[in-house]
Amino acid sequence: MTSGMVRVLLGSAAVLCLTHGGSAQQQQDPRVGLKPGLRDAGQAARHMELVASLPKPAGFFDPRTPAGPEVPPERPEDNSRDTTVTGPSSPTRPAVALNFANSDLAFSGTLVFVGNFNGFNTYDIETPKKPLLFASVVCPGGQGDVSVYGHLLFMSVEETRGRVDCGTEGVPETASPERFRGVRIFDISDVKKPKQIATVQTCRGSHTHTLVVNPKDSENVYIYGSGTSRVRSGDELAGCSSEKEDPNTSLFSIDVIQVPLASPAKARIVNRPRIFADPRTGAISGLWPGGDHGPGTQKTSLTDRCHDITVFPEKGLAAGACSGNGILLDISDPVHPERLDAVADPNFAFWHSATFNNDGTKVIFTDEWGGGTRPRCRATDQMTWGADAVFDIVDRKLTFGGYFKMPAAQTDTENCVAHNGSIIPVPGRDIMAQAWYQGGVSVFDFTDSAHPVEIAFFDRGPLDPTKLIVGGFWSTYWYNGYIYATEIARGLDIFKLTPSEFLSQSEIEAASQVHSTEFNAQHQHEITWAPTSAVAHAYMDQLNRTKGITPAHAAAVKSTLERADRIKNANDKAAPAVKEALTNLASDLDNEAATAAAADARRLKSLAATLRARAEKQQ
Amino acid sequence: MLSICKNPVAVIFLCLAASTCGGTAQSTPPIVQPGAPGEPTRVIGPNAAIDMSRVGHTSADTSFMQGMISHHAQAVEMTDLIDSRTATDAMRKLGQRIHASQTDEIKMMEHWLSTRGEEVPSSHAHHAMTGATLMPGMLTPEEMARLSGAKGREFDRFFLEGMIKHHEGALVMVKDLFAAPGAAQDSEIFAFASDVDADQRMEIDRMRSMLKEYQQ
Numbered sequence: 104m105t106s107g108m109v110r111v112l113l114g115s116a117a118v119l120c121l122t123h124g125g126s127a128q129q130q131q132d133p134r135v136g137l138k139p140g141l142r143d144a145g146q147a148a149r150h151m152e153l154v155a156s157l158p159k160p161a162g163f164f165d166p167r168t169p170a171g172p173e174v175p176p177e178r179p180e181d182n183s184r185d186t187t188v189t190g191p192s193s194p195t196r197p198a199v200a201l202n203f204a205n206s207d208l209a210f211s212g213t214l215v216f217v218g219n220f221n222g223f224n225t226y227d228i229e230t231p232k233k234p235l236l237f238a239s240v241v242c243p244g245g246q247g248d249v250s251v252y253g254h255l256l257f258m259s260v261e262e263t264r265g266r267v268d269c270g271t272e273g274v275p276e277t278a279s280p281e282r283f284r285g286v287r288i289f290d291i292s293d294v295k296k297p298k299q300i301a302t303v304q305t306c307r308g309s310h311t312h313t314l315v316v317n318p319k320d321s322e323n324v325y326i327y328g329s330g331t332s333r334v335r336s337g338d339e340l341a342g343c344s345s346e347k348e349d350p351n352t353s354l355f356s357i358d359v360i361q362v363p364l365a366s367p368a369k370a371r372i373v374n375r376p377r378i379f380a381d382p383r384t385g386a387i388s389g390l391w392p393g394g395d396h397g398p399g400t401q402k403t404s405l406t407d408r409c410h411d412i413t414v415f416p417e418k419g420l421a422a423g424a425c426s427g428n429g430i431l432l433d434i435s436d437p438v439h440p441e442r443l444d445a446v447a448d449p450n451f452a453f454w455h456s457a458t459f460n461n462d463g464t465k466v467i468f469t470d471e472w473g474g475g476t477r478p479r480c481r482a483t484d485q486m487t488w489g490a491d492a493v494f495d496i497v498d499r500k501l502t503f504g505g506y507f508k509m510p511a512a513q514t515d516t517e518n519c520v521a522h523n524g525s526i527i528p529v530p531g532r533d534i535m536a537q538a539w540y541q542g543g544v545s546v547f548d549f550t551d552s553a554h555p556v557e558i559a560f561f562d563r564g565p566l567d568p569t570k571l572i573v574g575g576f577w578s579t580y581w582y583n584g585y586i587y588a589t590e591i592a593r594g595l596d597i598f599k600l601t602p603s604e605f606l607s608q609s610e611i612e613a614a615s616q617v618h619s620t621e622f623n624a625q626h627q628h629e630i631t632w633a634p635t636s637a638v639a640h641a642y643m644d645q646l647n648r649t650k651g652i653t654p655a656h657a658a659a660v661k662s663t664l665e666r667a668d669r670i671k672n673a674n675d676k677a678a679p680a681v682k683e684a685l686t687n688l689a690s691d692l693d694n695e696a697a698t699a700a701a702a703d704a705r706r707l708k709s710l711a712a713t714l715r716a717r718a719e720k721q722q
Numbered sequence: 723m724l725s726i727c728k729n730p731v732a733v734i735f736l737c738l739a740a741s742t743c744g745g746t747a748q749s750t751p752p753i754v755q756p757g758a759p760g761e762p763t764r765v766i767g768p769n770a771a772i773d774m775s776r777v778g779h780t781s782a783d784t785s786f787m788q789g790m791i792s793h794h795a796q797a798v799e800m801t802d803l804i805d806s807r808t809a810t811d812a813m814r815k816l817g818q819r820i821h822a823s824q825t826d827e828i829k830m831m832e833h834w835l836s837t838r839g840e841e842v843p844s845s846h847a848h849h850a851m852t853g854a855t856l857m858p859g860m861l862t863p864e865e866m867a868r869l870s871g872a873k874g875r876e877f878d879r880f881f882l883e884g885m886i887k888h889h890e891g892a893l894v895m896v897k898d899l900f901a902a903p904g905a906a907q908d909s910e911i912f913a914f915a916s917d918v919d920a921d922q923r924m925e926i927d928r929m930r931s932m933l934k935e936y937q938q
Contacts, residue, residue, distance in 0.1 A: 162753045162771030201910055202774060221771070222755075239753040241771045264777045264907040268758040271770070273777035275904040289756065296763050299756040332916050333900065368759060393924040398815060405924060474917065477826070570833070 134511035134543065137564030141170040141592065144566070150559035150603040151546065151586070154232045158594040160239055163219050164203045170592050171572035201573060205589040207248035207311070207523065209256070210582045210622040214294065216256060217589055218247035222269075223258065224595075225294055231585045231597050238295045242269035244283060250314040250623045252324055255367055256289040256297065261308030261332050269299065278339035284308030286328050286360060288367055300368045303360050306334050306343035306353035313412045313421075313625040315437045322365065325437045328358035328372075329409040331426070347388070347407075354407040355379050355387045357423075359438055374438050378423070378430065379406050379445075391427025396449035401472070401488055403427045404453050410471070411456040413625045415463045420496075422457035422466040429454050429468040429494065431501055444500045450487040459627050460533040461526055465552060466494045466501065467535060469521035476573050480519035480542045482512040489520040491537070493552040504552025509537075509545040509560070516565045516572075517541030523578040527586075528630045529606070529614045530638050531645050531706045534558070536586045541565055541575030544588055544598065548605070550702070558605035566592055580624050584615035609640035634716035636664045642710040651703030656691060660710070663688055667717060685718035782902035783911050784840050786895060787831045790918070793857045793895070794824040794831070795845045797888055800861070800881065803870055807877040812932065820885070823921065827914075834910060859891015875936060882933040889922040889929075 138145035146153070206218040213229040214237065225238040242258070244265025250257045264273035265283040274282040286309045288301040307330025315325040334345035334353040344352050359374040381389030393405030406427035414421040419435040420443075428447050432440040448470075455471035472489035473479040479489040490508035494501040513519045517540070524537030533550045543562030549555040566574040574592035581587075586598040602608040616637060617630050632638045643660055646652035652660075663684045670678050689711040696707035753771050756763040797820055804817035828845050835842045856862065861869065861884050869880045896919045899905050906912045 160750065160753075161768035165772055201913075202777075202908075203772070236751060238751050239771075241753055241755045241766060262907070262912055268761065269756050271773050271777070273774075273904070273907045275776075277901060277903055295751060296754055297756055298763055299761075300759055302759060332912070333919070392927070394928050395819075398811070402819065402924070404920060474913070476913075 132511045134513075134560065134562040137562065139516070139565045139568040141566055144564040146561070146563050147543075148561040150605065151544070151561050151598045151600050153561060153596060154585070154599050155234050155597040156594065157226070157234055157236065159203070159205065159219075159592075160224060160236050162239055162241060163205075163221055163224065164592075170566045170574065201245070202243070204245075204573065204577070204591045205594065206246045206577050206591075208578050208580055208587055208589055208624070209249045209251040210580075210587075210619070211251045212620060215582070215587055215595075216249045216251055217595055218249040218258065220245035220247050220262075221271075223247060223249055223256075226595060228582075228585075228587070228597070231583075231599075234595065234597060238297075240289075240297055241271065242287065242299070243271055246310060248309075248311045250312065250326075250625070251291070251621060252314055252316070252623075253364075253621075254290055254292045255324075255362070256291045257312060257314065257326055258287045258289065259309035259312050259328075260284055260287060261310050261330065265308070267302050278336055280339075282335075282339060284330075284335060285358075286312050286326055286370075288362065288370055290367075301362075301370045303328075303358075303370050303372065304340050305330055305358045305372065306340060307408065308332055308335075309358075311411045311625075313414055314623050315414050315421075315434065316416055316626065317437045318416055320437075322363060324362050324364065326358075326360040326362060326370075327409075327412050327414070327421075328360055329411060330358065331408050331410055350387075352387075357409050357412070357440075359440075361438070376440055378409075378432060378440055378442050379425070379428075380442075382442075390425070390430075390445055391447050393427060396447070400449035401452045403447065403449075403451055410454065411625065413457040413459060413466075413627060415459050415627045415629075417628050418463040420459070420463060420499075422459060422468070424454040424457045424468055426454055429457065429466070429492075429501065431466070431496065431499065433499075446494065446501045446503070448492055448503075450485070450490070450506070451492065452488070455521070456523055458524060458526065458535060458624075460549070461528060461630055463627070463629065464496050465504070465533060465549070466496065467507075467549065468492050468494065469523075469537075471520050471522065473518075473520055475520055475522065475540060476518050476571075478513060478515045478517055478519055478571065480509060480511075480513040480517070480539065481515055486510075491521050491555070493549050493555060495552050504549075505554055507547055507549065507555035507557075509539040509542045510557060511542070511560070511562065513542050514565050516567055516570060518571060518573050518575060522576070523580075523624065525580040525624045526627075527581045527600075527614050528617045528632075529610045529641060530632050531642050531709055532610070534606075536579045536581055538576035538579040538588065540573075540577070540591070544576055544579045544586065546586075546600070556605075559600060559603070561596075561598060563593075578624065580622065581614070582622050583618055607641065607644040609637050609644055612637035613641040632713075634713045634720065636668055636717075639664055639710060639713045639717070642706050642713065645706050646703060646710070649703055651699060651706065652692075653695065656688075656695060659688055659691075660714070663714075682718045685714045689714040689718070777907045779838060779908045779911065780902065780904050782899060782905040783908060784835070784838075786899045786905070786915070787835050787911070788841065788843050789857045789895060790892070791828055791831050791835075791843050791845055793860060793888070793892060794828050796860050796866075797824045797885065798828070798845075799866075800869065800885060800888070803877075804881065807873050808881075809874050810878065813878050813881070816929070816932070820925070827918070830914065834914075857891060858894040859888045861888065879933070879936050882929050882936070886926055886929050886933070889926045892918055892922045893926075 133147035209216045217224045221243045222241040227235045227237045244260030245262045248259040267283045285305040286303045289297040291297045309328045310331040313327040356375040361373040362370040377387045379390045390406035395402045404426045409423045409425040412423045421432040421434045423430040428445045431444040451470040452472035455469045458467045486508045490506045493504040519542035522538040527534040536546045546559035547557045566572040577589045579588040588596040692707045692711040696704040752765045755766045801817040801821040
């Protein structure tokens with residue numbers, strides 16, 4: 104460790120060595136022992152319901168091996184087209200599963216864009232229970248992560264087979280101007296027929312990217328490109344260097360791409376900030392050097408790249424999951440991000456993604472131990488490895504809270520580890536819906552950072568009983584009342600939450616009343632709720648759960664809201680009395696908050712504010 | 723109507739070209755493929771969309787995987803020597819880690835080869851070593867015998883030196899793979915080779931620092 108800026112969470116490794124197999128509950132978990140299959144796998148769900156499921160469309164899977172490469176491919180007899188390959192085993196014709204894997208999601212209006220290693224598909228979700236395939240776009244290169252801003256769609260490309268012209272034929276030459284690795288920009292004004300308008304080439308390609316909209320800059324949007332794979336040769340793209348010691352090395356940075364909205368075709372890299380630098384020595388490799396953290400700890404990758412960055416522009420913050428570290432950045436000037444803090448963790452193998460809570464006071468970092476293609480949720484795997492870590496942001500520094508891992512043991516033919524998710528906007532609580540590959544979808548509450556708990560789940564059996572075929576959920580994001588999930592092999596799944604002792608109908612309704620017109624999971628903003636009865640009841644349900652409100656106040660809130668709900672217009676004679684009742688009740692609740700425990704006090708105040716805002720509406 | 727019945731293919735083609743088939747909700751939209759910036763977007767068929775025929779794996783990919791199995795197998799054989807010869811926990815832990823990761827990767831490579839109809843070499847190192855050529859960095863039979871005959875600190879030193887050389891050989895193999903025309907376009911091998919590169923560099927660094935302690 105070369106920098107005093109980095110704090111390592113030693114101590115936590117020795118304390119927590121629980122595995123999936125530990126509890127009696129494990130035997131009863133309905134996710135254990137599900138029947139394998141591509142289309143007929145067993146399913147288990149609790150407190151959430153699968154409302155629609157669409158298989159991947161033609162052009163995005165190999166009909167010979169729809170789940171993945173189980174059967175050896177047929178050998179073609181004629182390889183004469185390809186003169187670049189010699190030797191006894193000239194190219195066969197496999198279509199590898201990952202070549203057609205579904206990846207990340209983005210939303211705009213009633214459309215969802217589903218990224219795929221072979222391009223992207225657009226679905227009409229005006230009726231979420233009846234999604235319709237709207238457009239299919241082939242443009243290979245993986246991972247195919249997508250973001251959307253107005254009529255622009257951005258897409259990540261990292262593989263050597265990527266081509267500037269979206270061709271499927273790859274690039275045989277080792278250095279070629281036809282190869283594309285970086286961020287593609289499409290004009291989707293005609294959603295059915297997008298036009299590629301720019302290709303921003305980067306040295307390491309783009310494994311993921313993040314849209315950054317600066318509230319103070321109306322002329323540009325920015326893209327943070329995160330490349331994780333090999334640096335290409337300077338012969339192919341001038342200036343690229345994979346030498347660690349080269350001061351101009353392409354390692355140890357991210358790509359900041361500026362996209363001028365008046366002419367997005369002129370998008371270009373405007374900075375490659377050295378966000379891992381040691382502030383004292385100036386060394387660009389100032390963070391985790393790679394390796395383990397001592398006996399019994401995880402081996403953690405070197406911090407020379409970010410895997411994923413999530414921004415919260417209103418707060419001027421970004422959280423970077425950067426291989427060997429989790430970092431917090433000040434992005435008030437998005438072109439010149441400045442590191443505020445960095446943490447390491449002896450249980451983390453690979454810092455993979457970051458998600459803020461709604462008010463930007465916490466970050467969840469995920470650990471993609473095994474890279475997402477290995478089974479890491481077996482009964483023998485530690486519950487603190489390949490998990491989420493919750494951090495509180497205190498004075499713009501990261502403070503560790505606790506771990507969460509999807510608790511049901513999976514088989515060794517199911518790739519499983521923490522992956523992408525988003526916040527479910529339930530007022531008064533921090534809740535996330537998260538993808539765990541073949542470990543399914545897990546919805547958990549992390550309001551108490553030190554003790555996250557699962558509150559709903561969905562899972563299928565493995566794709567195959569004997570072989571590991573890479574599949575399962577890549578991303579699960581909440582959008583306007585539903586959870587949309589990309590399944591690597593199986594397609595697109597849509598879920599709704601159902602009420603339970605862990606989450607009430609009012610809490611679900613309050614989350615569902617939030618309406619977004621555009622959603623990119625790595626670009627967060629603070630959600631505020633209209634002062635509806637559902638929101639007030641959501642706070643009430645939370646206070647009742649913790650016995651954090653006096654029965655008299657609880658009864659008063661219930662009856663006053665009933666009176667308020669009966670008022671249909673401002674001319675109603677009862678309106679002034681209801682307004683007064685709401686206002687008085689709000690004051691009572693604020694008084695109760697003054698002596699309540701912190702979590703209850705917060706909810707009492709939020710409830711009071713909701714009633715007050717509701718009273719204003721009575722006029 | 724008659725002409726449609728006689729020539730359904732033509733009807734399908736027209737529907738695709740017009741991007742719609744009468745606007746029914748159930749119709750499958752056409753697949754489009756954008757061009758380079760400035761070039762038009764065109765409609766293509768589902769077979770063209772999945773035509774990976776020119777991106778298939780190459781002989782360099784196959785040789786890499788086959789060679790790396792032998793290479794990994796020797797690493798596993800080397801780690802099997804540790805328990806009875808070393809006196810330190812640090813060496814045992816190092817051995818366990820290398821053993822676990824290389825065994826796991828051998829399985830992955832065997833799967834990669836078998837699903838592509840390629841020959842899967844034996845993962846028993848002695849079979850691999852009787853082959854005519856050793857992969858880069860692999861220990862010769864003489865070097866293996868010397869390692870096997872050592873004990874205590876001498877063994878630790880031979881092991882670390884041998885494994886560093888062994889891992890450096892893997893880096894050469896990755897470098898050669900990426901330098902081969904058309905190689906590593908398959909996303910699995912691309913990701914795997916990149917991982918091998920990153921992991922082994924990290925382990926080399928660690929073993930070098932362990933070796934330094936022995937030299938002090």
